[in-house]
Amino acid sequence: MLPLEQLKCVEPETELWSALELMDRNGFNRMPVIRDQHVIGVLSREDAISFLATLQKFGTPRVK
Numbered sequence: 001m002l003p004l005e006q007l008k009c010v011e012p013e014t015e016l017w018s019a020l021e022l023m024d025r026n027g028f029n030r031m032p033v034i035r036d037q038h039v040i041g042v043l044s045r046e047d048a049i050s051f052l053a054t055l056q057k058f059g060t061p062r063v064k
Helices: 016-026 045-058
Strands: 030-035 038-044
Touching: 016 030, 016 045, 038 045
Parallel strands: none
Antiparallel strands: 030 038
């Protein structure tokens, strides 16, 4: 385990594409989602790609 300060993390407001680029650059499949120095979730590459595929399927025009 690493201290929170040493982890590559994203905040809930981070755009999905930015988070995926950060994962890609660092070779991560999952990243903690942090708010106020607390882990509030985990973003996985698989879930993000599945979400984007669902948006594409239903024609949603914009992803933040």
